[in-house]
Amino acid sequence: MPGRAIIEPSPHGWVGVAMTEWELRAAEWTDQHPFDEYNFVLAGELHVESDGQVAVAAVGDTIRVRAGSTGRYWAPVYARMLSIYAPNPEGLDSQSMGLRRLDG
Numbered sequence: 263m264p265g266r267a268i269i270e271p272s273p274h275g276w277v278g279v280a281m282t283e284w285e286l287r288a289a290e291w292t293d294q295h296p297f298d299e300y301n302f303v304l305a306g307e308l309h310v311e312s313d314g315q316v317a318v319a320a321v322g323d324t325i326r327v328r329a330g331s332t333g334r335y336w337a338p339v340y341a342r343m344l345s346i347y348a349p350n351p352e353g354l355d356s357q358s359m360g361l362r363r364l365d366g
Contacts, residue, residue, distance in 0.1 A: 292362075
């Protein structure tokens with residue numbers, strides 16, 4: 263998945279925040295983190311499903327996925343996001359459920 267770390271999350275945990283920039287092009291990504299995740303939309307439109315709720319975020323919007331919740335993120339066309347991860351001092355593992363193309 264295209265992206266880059268701005269503040270690298272350490273595999274051994276972190277006490278501040280971690281920050282990445284990433285994008286989706288006609289694709290969806292599903293994962294679960296043991297920490298809160300905030301996604302600020304920089305470009306395009308991001309759809310997020312978590313805890314039975316679906317939200318659509320446009321440029322300038324922020325969506326939070328709570329710790330322990332599964333987040334399903336998708337961009338029918340394109341979305342570029344800044345993700346901020348809350349502290350994870352114990353270095354608990356995240357679970358990736360994968361990337362799926364939406365255009366076939």
